[in-house]
Amino acid sequence: MKLLLIEDEQELARSIISYLRGHSFVCEWAINAKTAIDKISIYDYDCILLDLMLPDSNGFEILKELKRQNKTEGVIIISAKETLETRIEGFNLGADDYLTKPFHLSELLVRIQALIRRKNFKGNNLFAFNEIVIDLLSKTVKVNTKKIDITKKEIDLLLYLIGNENRVLSKSAIAEHLSGDMADMLENYDFVYAHIKNLKNKLKEAGCNDYIKTVYGLGYKWQND
Amino acid sequence: MTKKLLHKTSRVYLLFSAVLLIVSAPLFYYITERLYIEETDETLILHKNEFVKYSLPTLKTADIQNWNKYNRNIKIEPFKNSGKDTIFYNSYYDALDAETEPYRELNTSILIDGNPYTYSARINLVETEDLMKSIAILFLVIISLLLIGLFVITKKLSINLWKPFYETLNQIEKFEIDKSNQPKLIETNIEEFNRLNKSIEKLIDKNTSIYHSQREFVENAAHELQTPLAVFQVKIDTLIQNSNFTEEQHKILSSMNDSVSRLNRLNKNLLLLSKMENEIYNEKQTINLNEAIEKQCDFFTEQAKAKNLIIKIEMNEAVAVKSNSVLAEILISNLFLNAIRHNISDGQVLVTLTNHSLIFTNTGPSQTLVIDKLFNRFSKSNPSEQGNGLGLAIIKKIAELNNWKISYSFANNFHSFSVTF
Numbered sequence: 001m002k003l004l005l006i007e008d009e010q011e012l013a014r015s016i017i018s019y020l021r022g023h024s025f026v027c028e029w030a031i032n033a034k035t036a037i038d039k040i041s042i043y044d045y046d047c048i049l050l051d052l053m054l055p056d057s058n059g060f061e062i063l064k065e066l067k068r069q070n071k072t073e074g075v076i077i078i079s080a081k082e083t084l085e086t087r088i089e090g091f092n093l094g095a096d097d098y099l100t101k102p103f104h105l106s107e108l109l110v111r112i113q114a115l116i117r118r119k120n121f122k123g124n125n126l127f128a129f130n131e132i133v134i135d136l137l138s139k140t141v142k143v144n145t146k147k148i149d150i151t152k153k154e155i156d157l158l159l160y161l162i163g164n165e166n167r168v169l170s171k172s173a174i175a176e177h178l179s180g181d182m183a184d185m186l187e188n189y190d191f192v193y194a195h196i197k198n199l200k201n202k203l204k205e206a207g208c209n210d211y212i213k214t215v216y217g218l219g220y221k222w223q224n225d
Numbered sequence: 226m227t228k229k230l231l232h233k234t235s236r237v238y239l240l241f242s243a244v245l246l247i248v249s250a251p252l253f254y255y256i257t258e259r260l261y262i263e264e265t266d267e268t269l270i271l272h273k274n275e276f277v278k279y280s281l282p283t284l285k286t287a288d289i290q291n292w293n294k295y296n297r298n299i300k301i302e303p304f305k306n307s308g309k310d311t312i313f314y315n316s317y318y319d320a321l322d323a324e325t326e327p328y329r330e331l332n333t334s335i336l337i338d339g340n341p342y343t344y345s346a347r348i349n350l351v352e353t354e355d356l357m358k359s360i361a362i363l364f365l366v367i368i369s370l371l372l373i374g375l376f377v378i379t380k381k382l383s384i385n386l387w388k389p390f391y392e393t394l395n396q397i398e399k400f401e402i403d404k405s406n407q408p409k410l411i412e413t414n415i416e417e418f419n420r421l422n423k424s425i426e427k428l429i430d431k432n433t434s435i436y437h438s439q440r441e442f443v444e445n446a447a448h449e450l451q452t453p454l455a456v457f458q459v460k461i462d463t464l465i466q467n468s469n470f471t472e473e474q475h476k477i478l479s480s481m482n483d484s485v486s487r488l489n490r491l492n493k494n495l496l497l498l499s500k501m502e503n504e505i506y507n508e509k510q511t512i513n514l515n516e517a518i519e520k521q522c523d524f525f526t527e528q529a530k531a532k533n534l535i536i537k538i539e540m541n542e543a544v545a546v547k548s549n550s551v552l553a554e555i556l557i558s559n560l561f562l563n564a565i566r567h568n569i570s571d572g573q574v575l576v577t578l579t580n581h582s583l584i585f586t587n588t589g590p591s592q593t594l595v596i597d598k599l600f601n602r603f604s605k606s607n608p609s610e611q612g613n614g615l616g617l618a619i620i621k622k623i624a625e626l627n628n629w630k631i632s633y634s635f636a637n638n639f640h641s642f643s644v645t646f
Contacts, residue, residue: 009452015459019466080451082496083505084551102455102489105462168465170479172486182524182558188566190531217475218465218482 001116002043003027006036006062007051007078012101016049019105020112022167033057037065045073046119047112050095052079052086063093074115078103104173110163129162130224131208143206153178154199161212161222170219196220230387235380242372246365253364257357262329265348266312269331272299272346273310277335286338298348304341309333315347326351389413393422400429402436403502444499450492457485487613494615497555498602501622506549509627514544514578517557525561533571540578546646548627556623559616560585560642566616567640575639586641593635600631620644 003025007013010031017027028045030036033054040048040062048066052059059077066073076097077090087098096118097111117127117136125137133142134155141150141158150158160177161169171189178195200212213221276299284292289301315330330347389411396408408429410422461482470478500506518538526536546553564574564587572588598604600621603614620642624631630645 009456011456012452012459015456015463019459019463080448080455083500101451102458102485105459168468170462170465170482172482173462176486179524182521188528188531191527194527194530215465215475216472217479 001025001046003047003049003112004030004036004039004043004045004073005049006030006033006054006059007049008032008053008055009051016105016108019167020109023109023165025112033059033062036062040066040071040073041069044071046116048073048075049108049112050075050077052077052081052090060089060093063090063095067094072119074119076108076111076115078108104170104176106160106164106167106169106173107177109167110160110177113163114159127159127162129165132158132162132203134159143203143208146206148202148206150199150202154195154202157195157199161220165222165224168215168218168221172219174219230390231380231383234383235376238372238376238379242376245372246368249368250361250365254357254361257360261353261357265329265350265353266331269312269329269346269348270310273331273333273344276344276346281335281337284337286340289337289342299344299346301335301337302343302345304334305332305343306334317347327354386415389415389418390421393418393425397425402433407433440499440502443495444503447492447496447499450488454485454489454492458489461485491613491615494613494619498615498619498622501552501619501626506552506626509547509549511545512548512550512553514546514553514557514583515540517550517553518576518578521554521558521561525558525565528562529565529568529574532565532568534565534568534574535572536574536576538576538578540576542580544578544580546627548623552623552626556620556644557583559620560644563616563620563642582643582645584641584643586639588638589640591638594633594640596633599633 001024003020005013005016005027007016007029008031013029013031017029020027028039028043030039033056036054048062050059050062059079063075066075074097075095076099077095078099078101079086080101082100090098096115099108099111125135127134127136131144133145135141139152139155141148141155157174157178160174171192174192174196175189178192196212200210203212204210209225211222211224213223215221284301293300310331310333312329312331315328316325317328318324319326327350328347329350330345333344335342335344393410396410400406400408408425410426413419413422461478465478465482518540522536522538529536548556560583561574561576564576564585567589568574568587569589573586575584575586577584577586600617602618604617621631623629624644627646632643632645634641634643
């Protein structure tokens with residue numbers, strides 16, 4: 001998968017690139033709008049991560065440029081600016097997702113994965129990991145071809161964990177992922193523990209390997225041994 | 226006791242007129258009476274002098290009877306020692322009117338044919354009284370008219386005079402620093418009011434600009450913090466991927482992670498507050514509160530599990546209010562969170578929705594909270610608690626934006642926050 005990161009904040013860009021690189025992504029980086037437009041004109045990407053506040057231009061200009069060139073890349077806006085207006089304008093100009101800074105890298109990764117899955121949808125909505133098969137459309141999970149009883153939230157959690165395979169996920173990152181818009185309200189992550197425990201039990205009962213590992217003091221990790 | 230300005234001046238005028246009338250009426254009566262009596266006395270003396278000069282030298286003792294027969298008011302009576310020119314009041318019965326009438330009478334001794342007699346002249350005072358009454362009434366009417374006229378004119382004049390003052394007062398009353406309705410003070414032709422208006426304008430301009438720069442500062446600060454916070458967050462996310470940490474290092478990382486999350490929330494809430502002040506959320510629509518509460522109920526029931534709280538929701542009919550939908554959601558979630566955060570283990574949360582109020586009641590610390598600063602930013606009842614001290618400030622701000630009232634009460638170990646719309 002080929003990604004283009006358009007971001008002027010170098011420290012942020014480096015961390016994003018290093019996190020994504022471990023997940024079979026080739027990540028290119030444009031530090032300003034000019035470089036970005038040059039790259040877009042030459043190459044095709046699977047996904048573009050776009051910061052709205054760039055030193056030489058407004059991120060919306062890049063969205064317009066993409067439209068002008070009839071490019072169909074998926075675009076995720078990553079911006080510190082967050083008002084309903086900028087969101088709506090972004091979506092109107094063809095962005096697919098909007099992530100407000102600051103965000104967790106794990107969250108960015110699952111958003112990219114979800115976007116690419118939507119873009120590459122070919123009548124096949126199955127997402128598989130070893131013995132686990134998740135049907136994204138009907139929201140069902142099978143372990144060794146046996147359907148298990150699982151809630152929507154647990155499927156969400158499962159996708160998030162698998163998507164961030166072999167990465168340590170902090171409780172706060174998981175909590176924010178699970179609670180969506182309500183994330184700003186939380187300061188107690190105890191419910192994360194409850195969800196992880198339930199998911200672990202359900203997978204275990206179905207005879208699944210124990211992939212979910214607890215990382216002391218920090219959070220959890222989906223580990224494929 | 227405070228009174229209106231115009232009231233005060235007219236009250237003084239009214240009082241003055243009343244006192245003047247009360248004092249002047251008897252005084253005027255007394256003085257007119259005195260003047261009239263003096264006049265009567267002079268007439269009596271004049272009559273006597275005429276009598277002494279023209280009638281007396283030719284009068285004989287035999288004429289006395291005739292004189293008395295044809296003169297009703299000047300009589301010659303047998304001598305009674307009355308001295309010279311004594312004037313006094315007397316009353317006589319008037320057979321014609323069948324009543325006793327007051328008279329002014331002059332007695333003096335005269336000699337007729339060498340015999341002493343008493344000359345007695347009198348003047349009826351009845352006419353005098355009538356005349357005096359008429360004069361007094363006329364006088365009172367003129368004075369009253371004068372005072373009423375004066376009173377009305379001054380009142381009209383002061384209303385006109387104070388008009389610019391009242392206009393300024395109205396403008397200032399309508400002024401709110403966080404709204405963009407600058408008062409327009411009208412130029413007057415009175416120097417003092419112009420001075421007043423100018424100083425008020427100056428004061429308002431200065432305060433508004435200070436307020437704006439403060440608001441801008443908060444907004445900019447919160448905005449500028451977003452990027453470094455994002456870097457911080459991302460670096461921690463990257464750092465925790467490293468698998469060979471000691472237990473001590475894990476603890477440090479974990480606490481850093483918690484802190485950055487808290488910082489994020491704090492910053493987002495500050496941004497929200499400054500956005501609300503900038504009237505970004507002034508688009509209102511009709512919202513069904515029942516749905517809004519139900520929508521968030523699952524999430525908070527999950528959050529309440531950690532403390533094993535019981536959440537009860539009481540709502541009967543559908544309640545619709547006018548508000549910005551984003552803000553209404555934030556209001557409800559903040560109230561929910563507040564009721565859960567400050568709760569005790571195995572406690573309760575009761576949400577009551579009626580036609581005109583939304584009440585969140587919860588168990589918690591067994592003493593009442595200090596109300597003064599409860600809704601201020603960063604005021605925490607317990608500094609060691611979680612939470613950033615902005616939740617209630619946000620609730621209050623949202624209530625204000627919708628013209629709702631928020632209040633707190635404590636009874637039977639239950640804290641309750643109620644929003645009245």
